[in-house]
Amino acid sequence: MAATGTKKRAAPTQATVRRILYIICVIIAVGVTLYNRNHTVVQTVQPVDGEMQIYFIDVVQADCELIVCGDHSVLVDGGEAATAADVLKRINDLGIKKLDCIVATHPHADHIGGLPYILDNIEVGEVLMPKLTKKNIPTTRTYEKFLTSLANNGAKAVRATPGDTHVYGDIRFQILSPVFEQTEGLNNMSIVFRMEYGETSFLFTGDAEKQVERELVSTGSTLKCDVLKVGHHGSATSSTEEFISAVAPRYAFIECGDGTPSHPHRQTLDRLAAVGAQVYRTDLNGTIILTTDGKNITVTTEK
């Protein structure tokens, strides 16, 4: 009886252990699924009809934004060469087979360094570039590689001219700058453009500095926007008080890397705070994805 009694007590114990193990497995499986689901939501927000996504891709101390709307896409800058494979992977993961346009805002390595790799590996319709003069045309290896890859790709090279409108499906934007024919430093040759989608508006500024901002404000360009890609990685060379007041963004995006104390500069952050902008930074938030249906804007971050 004693032995039977022992057996009787042992049997439920094994069953309980099995049950507990089963529950642990279920908890782990559900946890992994939820984690993946959360992760997936941020990693690949698949384009939906009637929506636009803008990816502010984390390329450390550099610029790279991807605009996706339906079957159309525009890449604004490509970061440095070191992160180009990550950028291309993101483009591929979204199922994009062809970029309608690449906006190469200005020929500095933190904007065009990654573009040769992108141009070598995907079909591109056209590449928008600022017009450069003999005086400011770069002689860097990066620029040479960019021109070679552009020629090999077969994409059409198009000069960005203020006032021109570029349309790719529902992606539509107007060029505001380069306002100067020629100026000190390539940053001020940056392509600046304003995009509208439904009732929402966006301003992309490359690395344009104070001189360009002042010119845009004084010539009465339409600057007011819901979203601003903050100029020159948030440094104090850009984001004058007048410019930030004129744009008055609800959302501001700064592409910058860890460990560069002046990017973004305190003064820039204060000015954005003064107009009530919600600030997102790739150094703190990783890649940031903005989604809009033309009316509402939502933002998700990887960090």
Ligand SMILES: [Zn+2]
């Ligand atoms: Zn830059």
